[in-house]
Amino acid sequence: MATLLPAPARRRRTVWRDTAVGWSFILPNFVGFAVLTLVPVLALFYLAFTNWNVFGLAEWTGPANFQRLMHDASFWTALRNTLYYTVFHIPLTMVASLGLALLLNRKLRGVAFFRTVAFFPYIAAIVATAQVWNMLFSPEYGPINHILHFFGFSGNPGWTVSADGSMPAVIIVGTWREMGYYMLIFLAGLQTIPGELYEAARMDGANAWHRFWTVTVPSLRPTTFFVTVMLTIGSFKVFDLILLLTNGGPGQSTLVLSQYIYQKGFQENQFGYASAISIVLFAICFLVTVVQFLVNKRRNA
């Protein structure tokens, strides 16, 4: 993360001065962040080792919650499903949103309209989104199966109401909903790439494909890093979309960790245990993020 030029080019400053300046920038945000988010999150780390019932009582139970996790088949199902979702959702959304951004980052008649439309799935009420897709997926009456039949596909995939089809359906809708969101971030990233870089590449005789790989991809790396991290965390935490689309079913075929946490906490009043599952979810996200962080750092070094 070298942000400083070699020493001679820069007036020498003492470390403490940089620290003071740095903190003065961070502080206005940090105060609010520390009090309102960091404190409750730290409380969570304590509660994960108790049998907290939300109404005050919290006896220290040590690692009992985590031991229980090891033998909880539903937890492993939820973890497996979450990974299933993540593994497909991240690359699909990445490709779709970058593709959209590249497509809409040019002088095009009506580009404002198309950008707005691409963003629409994200702003339309999620209840409506989930419902429309459910209707489209409906096994007997839905247009998707009608189209499949039209193209000679036999059989009647159950999509959101079948054990095998529900997760693919959720992945499709998740990607469809979020691609506009990440498109916007990519779009802003593309805009900050200086045009001179493209000019220079063109003068070197690079074709469009070559320019994409030598200019766009490297210049976009900070944005891509952001999108990757946010997508990873977002996929691991996926909740309301699944709740509305399948409610974790049928059976446990789309049960994900966030939903399991909600079930254990708010429905079964085992907040201590729910906290422990949250810690595991956090640990996985964090681990993946740190790896991405290090990889990103090494690439830039």
Next chain:
Amino acid sequence: MDTAVRPAQAETALLLNHRATRRRRLSRTGRIIGYALLVVAALALLLPFYWMVVSSLKTNNEVYTTPIQWVPKTVVWENYLDIWRKSHMVTWLKNTLILSVAVSALQVFTGSFAAYGFAKVRFPGRDLLFLAYIGTIAVPWQSYMIPQFILMSKLHLSNTLWSIIALQAFSAFGVFLMKQYYETIPNDLSEAARMDGMSEYGIWRRIMLPLSMPALASLTLLTFVNTWNDYLGPLLYLRDPSLWTIQIGLRSFINEYNAEYALIMTGSVLSVLPIALIFLVGQRYFIEGIATTGLKG
């Protein structure tokens, strides 16, 4: 990070130049096919919105039927009158607007300010602190929302609009997003300004902010939309009906044994329109960006 990111040719490019316009000449037929594809894709993307509009023109018991009625049998315009007459749409819109504007403004200010500290100032513990920021994003909200609620209640913030502002305005999201954009801005610029004796705060305000207009615009839009559509936060914190946002207000059409589905869809359509409008206006920052607002020399 940024100096390394840029390929070798970048060094030769002029820094404060107008950004060159990129024109890609497509053949005429290719262009027509492209547009046709875009229009088809656009229609597909608008499908849920279309369904919302159609549902808002039906009666409650016609909203969910098999097979789907893509065109209502009889059009019920009354829903659009009823929602103003029967509910407190004006109050809800007002509250939602106050929150979205306040949260977006605070998020953009504190986020971009802190991001500068993380991206352009080097001090010990910086990366660790930054990881703590990202770390909290990874904790699912429903697992710490009760401790947070107790805390907010102790601060006497719950059941006021301040609670949502406090909750959303300092999120790690904005810091992270802005930091990543700042890293795409070459250091040579700030270095030159430093040579001229500009303070770090001056560099942030005079150089970083103008150069990151597209990023600021996208952060504003994303924060605005997220606050506008936020549902769980207001559900937990805003109990007094005079404080309700649109999303919470629409929930009040659902009661234990029945729901006014058509009115909910009417309200959803009405709540999407302002954002669509803001987006339509705001997205021009993605075309002009540096060219019009940047440093011209």
Next chain:
Amino acid sequence: MKRAITAVLGLGLAASLALTGCSSSDTPETMPTGPVSITLAGWSLSTTPEFKTLADGFHTANPNITVELKEYDASNYDTQMTADLAAGSAPDVYVQKNLKMFYTYQAGGQLLDVSDVAKGLTSSPGGLSGYQVDGKTYAIPYRQDSWVLFYNKALFDKAKVAYPDGSWTWDKYAEVSKSLTAALKTAGSKATGDYQHTWQSTVQGFALAQTPGASLQSGDFSYLKPYYQRALDLQTAGAQPSYGTATTNKLTYQAEFGKQQAAMMPMGTWYIATLLSQQAKGDADAFDWGLAPAPQFDASTTGTSATPVTFGDPTGLGINPKIKKEKVAAAKAFLAYAAGTQGAKSLAAIGITPAASAAVADDFFGLKGMPTDDLSKFAFAKHDTKPENPVSKYTAGLQNVLNDLHSAVLSGSKDVDGAIGDAQKRAKNEVLNS
């Protein structure tokens, strides 16, 4: 003290509560002499009149006590209430929406012992036993809905099928549903014979309540098998919309029955009020309908001389232990009012089934649009209603396991035996032994 209470309390309740006041002298709560206000939780106040009805009625009977309503979200009531109780900002009196969460509140020490109110009631309201733990009562029911069979007389006439007569078992129900579907088809109607909503209750509630020896806590769910086989059979026969169609299209039971898409529908008595208002407003078609007892497990509980077995959870009121001491007596008086005859009558007047339902059947059937036949009255007034969620530490967890079973079986992603086997294994490993 006796004098003070009798002076304040109105009508029939007064005498009984006064006696209670004497007998349990260890609770030195006195009714307030000056104006007092207590807070009450309710949901969707603009469309759910029951809370205001009770609050206003109580205030009329006790002019110096005001009941202030605090609004909650209907579908997230328990999440909001949990947060409020944890933060100490919950109202004085709050509703026990279902028995599943009652255990959480009670075991979490969030409910005041109101045994004295229960003792003072002249008649024991339906569902009271559900709120009793170790001989103490922690909430008082004010409404008790039970599941009955709604049927569309017009569609039965069209199909030329005889109305239900109170003698039906589930096998008979399935048989009639199929012949109704066929006959309606010949008559040119697309309506199905029956509609069973997508909730797990529509199958599991009846199975648990009616099967002799069935118990949730036993972890043995084999009692569900015949009920699921019948439900699957009805789906395959096309006598009801399939689970997949109903969930993906989010079919609402109000539209299925109210718009005459189905000729019969097992549903809770809360639907009566909705149906009446929808027919009056035009949201539902105008047609004659009737109530019949829920179909039974076997012939031993059928017929109008027997008591049909069905299920339903009571809705009750409990008191927040953080209530100010001087308000406790007022809050208890409110609980007694809501569960008593007066409260029951005012609830019946707005189409709600009060816990003391037998006493108000006449008021209820006097409402405009209600059926008037004898079987409807019988179905409304007489039944043995068992709780859907027997109160225990394990209920919430077991119901979650069974909900997964429900969607797996009805969607066809697992066979009945396999799903029951899985559920039993999960219940043992994840709920009963953890």
